[in-house]
Amino acid sequence: MSVNNPEYDFKWCPGCGDFGVRRALEKSLTDRKIATELPMENNVVVAGIGCSGNLVHLLEGDRPYGFHGVHGRSLPAAMGIKMGSPDLNVIVVAGDGDFLSIGMEHIAPQAARNLNVTAVIMDNAVYGLTKGQSSPTSEFDMITSSTPYGKQEEKINPLKLYLEYGVSFVASMMSSKIKDLANLINIGMDHKGFSIVHVQSPCTTYNDTYQLLKGNKKLGIAPIAWEIPEAHDKSDINAAHDIVDKGGVPLGILFEDKLRASFDENINKLNEKVKPRNLDKVIESFSI
Amino acid sequence: MKKNDFVMRFAGEGGQGVVTSAEGFAQAAAQEGYHIQTFATFPSQIMGGPTWTQTRISTNEVLSSGDELDVLVAFNEEAYMTHKDAVKKDGVIIFNSGDFNIDDDSSSIKALGIPFDELAKSTGNTRAANMVVMGALADLVNMPQSILESFVTNKFTRGRPNDAEIISSNIEALSLGKLEIEKNNFHLGELAASTPPKYEQILINGNAAISVGALAAELDVFIGYPISPATPILLWMEQRLIGNGKFVHQSSSEIESIIAIIGAGYSGKKAMTSTAGPGFSLMSEGIGLAWMTEIPIVVVNVQRGGPATGLPTKTEQSDLYASIYPAHGDVSIPVIAPGTVEECFYASIKAINWAERYQGPVVLLSEHALAERQTNIPKPDIKKIKIENRLTYTGENGYKRYEGEKLSPMPIPGKPGSYVANGSEHDDWGDTTHLPQRHIEMTNRRFNKLKLLENEEYESINNHNEISIMPWGGSKGPVQEAYKNLIEEGVEIGWFYTMFLNPLPKKLLDELKEKKLIIVPELNYRGQWSSILRSYGINAKSITQYTGLPFKVNYLIEQIKKNINLE
Structure with missing residues (x-):
């Protein structure tokens, strides 16, 4: 059940990180509406399949447009929407299974194009909706329902990967820091080009990492999340790699390329350069 | 002589x-x-x-x-x-x-x-x-x-x-x-003088005719991936689908192509992709998504031979089942299969019109033999072309996009009427639901919309006869030539033809049901079209061939005669 629709029959588990991401996205969309003076309908939220994708139905307040497609294909859908109608603001919401396993093949091409959309990735290192299978970001040897004796694959490092692919804006955050997350999503939406905000969004049922992220002084557990220092040069790709190499979960903007043109800008330039084809003349060109 | x-x-x-x-x-x-x-x-x-x-x-x-x-x-x-x-x-x-x-x-x-x-x-x-x-x-x-x-x-x-x-x-x-x-005093006989047609003509092949047709139907977005024998359509579009509001691009895979054109269709644009066998298989899930979300798109499938990689540069008509029923779940995808190069042009316009009219995916089913065939056709008169645009929603927010069991206006992102285009079964808002009543309602809604496509034209000649021949797609030409020869010989046989294979024009369906036998020459092993006709209660029988080449006229004459017991 959602605020908008009593018939809707999906629920997140109590304490799910995705609640925080939803709050943050609601806030950033509302902020954007005020800042741009554009109606909420100017935003399209493209959702992946999984717990996280259901965010699109659970948003409260003014409804943006939504697209809830098939598993792993949120980025191609976002490309079609953005390039079909470049005036729209397009946001992808997807989980680690959707975005980094079945949908992995779509990240590199959009990074190469610098598609002007913002992806908010909810990483809980597990497949939640199908009840607890391992995901690409699950730890090596982790016991899950699909790896009963331990996962025999190394986990991938999404931030490293985004940087290597040339994603032009890469940020990292955790779901409980709603204000910071909303702020990052806003900067990502303003960024001209492909922006990814990768969010640690724990699954309280199958992989509860809250304690790990925040630490627990009583139990002597140090937090793995750490703030990126203000002095970090966001335009420096090497410095961004250094941050990832320090390990743990950095919080903040790792990399931001403000100089690169976005895909729609480049296509626009091409369209201005090449003369449009008139249908009569096209048909004429086949004259015998 | x-x-x-x-x-x-x-x-x-x-x-x-x-x-x-x-x-x-x-x-x-x-x-x-x-x-x-x-x-x-x-x-x-x-x-x-x-x-x-x-x-x-x-x-x-x-x-x-x-x-x-x-x-x-x-x-x-x-x-x-x-x-x-x-x-x-x-x-x-x-x-x-x-x-x-x-x-x-x-x-x-x-x-x-x-x-x-x-x-x-x-x-x-x-x-x-x-x-x-x-x-x-x-x-x-x-x-x-x-x-x-x-x-x-x-x-x-x-x-x-x-x-x-x-x-x-x-x-x-x-x-x-x-x-x-x-x-060397070598001669073959003199070619009779030509009688040039009175109308203007163009010289074009099937792939180009489809491309020009799409342009004429005001296509906005084309996204495709190279694959024989459909590649020339992508290349053609890359050259000519240029201008304000137009977008053409080579994708990273057929999966990306299909989902991206659905995104473009959702955003209000007329969008198309082209592919062949293997790429079409990869697009299955996406075509189901367009059907489920009710988004207009056109997929051009230029058939080649065989499953898997098969025969990339040969011709076959073996993707008919796959085109009508490409995806899991209950679907019935509209299919238009042109039979000549000229029909390729008009089929392309019609495919885009159909997608707009019923708000969903349409498969334009061509084949290698048409794609590469150069022939002279009458120059299309673009003033006579009828262009259709989707019914769009122009009201306020709070719109139930999927309300009722028939076609309803489609909101355009950016304008009031926000909803979720949802590949999961949904209620009238587009939110996910699993209620039996909703699944019944939405399934009915999706199939009801096909009725908007049932009144297209078809050919019906000499149908006082009990037995008729009915080719489909690119076999039309050779079968027509065989048919003319048979009629000249005095054989009593009728002729049916349409490029609108799914849904079949309703009147044609009624006529077919009246016949004693419908003979269907087609280039596949299973006799795909005749088996579909039989499922409608029509007594249809195929003449099949699966050589990777088109039919020869003499073979058809011989086989048709066998089927009507003349030999």
Whole structure:
């Protein structure tokens, strides 16, 4: 059940990180509406399949447009929407299974194009909706329902990967820091080009990492999340790699390329350069 | 007696001028007012490999590429060995004597060796071997040399400093070819004079006709991935789908193509992709998504042969099941299958119109034999083209996009009416639901919309007869030629045809149900169309062929007669 629709029959588990991401996205969309003076309908939220994708139905307040497609294909859908109608603001919401396993093949091409959309990735290192299978970001040897004796694959490092692919804006955050997350999503939406905000969004049922992220002084557990220092040069790709190499979960903007043109800008330039084809003349060109 | 019809096949290695000779000769003949049709088959490799192109020239409309050859032009020995048996008893073979010699005396067919390359070289233009061949052929059928000369002059007047030089060497090559025929007193009979049609014509192939049609239907977005034999559509679009609000791009996979055009369709644009067998399989899930979310898109599927990689450069009609039922779950995808190059143009417009009209995916089902076929067609009159646009929502927010069991206006992102286009079963808002009543309602809604497509045109001739023939897609031409022959023989048989295969025009369905037998020639093993017709309660039976090549007319005549117990 959602605020908008009593018939809707999906629920997140109590304490799910995705609640925080939803709050943050609601806030950033509302902020954007005020800042741009554009109606909420100017935003399209493209959702992946999984717990996280259901965010699109659970948003409260003014409804943006939504697209809830098939598993792993949120980025191609976002490309079609953005390039079909470049005036729209397009946001992808997807989980680690959707975005980094079945949908992995779509990240590199959009990074190469610098598609002007913002992806908010909810990483809980597990497949939640199908009840607890391992995901690409699950730890090596982790016991899950699909790896009963331990996962025999190394986990991938999404931030490293985004940087290597040339994603032009890469940020990292955790779901409980709603204000910071909303702020990052806003900067990502303003960024001209492909922006990814990768969010640690724990699954309280199958992989509860809250304690790990925040630490627990009583139990002597140090937090793995750490703030990126203000002095970090966001335009420096090497410095961004250094941050990832320090390990743990950095919080903040790792990399931001403000100089690169976005895909729609480049296509626009091409369209201005090449003369449009008139249908009569096209048909004429086949004259015998 | 003058002849009305010549069939010539050009065979050799890719890059030897096989295709340029065949198409050049066809174009020259078309300029003179003859009807022409070419049929090409290539190896799936960049350079070399056995290739052949067939050109048929006629004083009347050409329906098939022709069963037997009047002329074989063999550019190498392998081509001679492969194709010599396709030559008629009174036909001739012209071979490249610079490459090989025919020692085989057993063949009764007249053969003449001409050193194509050497003669070309003697004009100072080594690339004019195809002109030597064309000059020889023209003389062989008593076609005035002036036709080819003006063809050459048109072709090479390109505003470059060496135009005159190139034109003169090519004309010299033409006359050297002609001289060889004269010297050897070789003749095939005279081609009757053409009666040029009164209307304007264009010379075009199926892939290009689909592309121009899409442009005429005001396509906005094209996203595709290279795959034989659909690649030329992508390349054509990359060149010409330019301008404000247009977007064309090569995707990273067919999965990306299909989902991206659904995104574009959702955003309010007319969007299309083109693909073939393997790519079409990858698009299955996406086509289901467009059906479920009710988003207009067009998928052009240019059929090739076989499952998996199959026969990338051969023709077959084996994707019919896959096109109507590409995806899991209850779907029935509208399919338009053009039967001629001219129909490719109109089918493309209709496919985009259909997608807009019923708000969902449409498959435009073409095939290799149409894609590469060059032929003369009447120049389309774009003023007569009817363009349809989706019913759009213009009200306020709070709209239930999927309310009711029939078509409803579609909101456009950016404007009021926000909803979720949802691939999961949904309620009228587009939010996910699992309630049985909703699944019933939405399933009914999706199928009800097909009724908007049931009133299209079809051909029904001589249908006082109990038995009728009904081809589909690119087999239309050869079957039509066979049918004409049968009617001339006095065989009692009717004719049905439509390019609208799903849904079938309702009136046609009623007519078909009345018949004792419907004979369906089709290029696949399972008899896909006849089995679908049988599922509608029609007594249909297929004539099948799965060689990777189009039907031959004589084979069809023989098989049709067998089926109506005349032999």
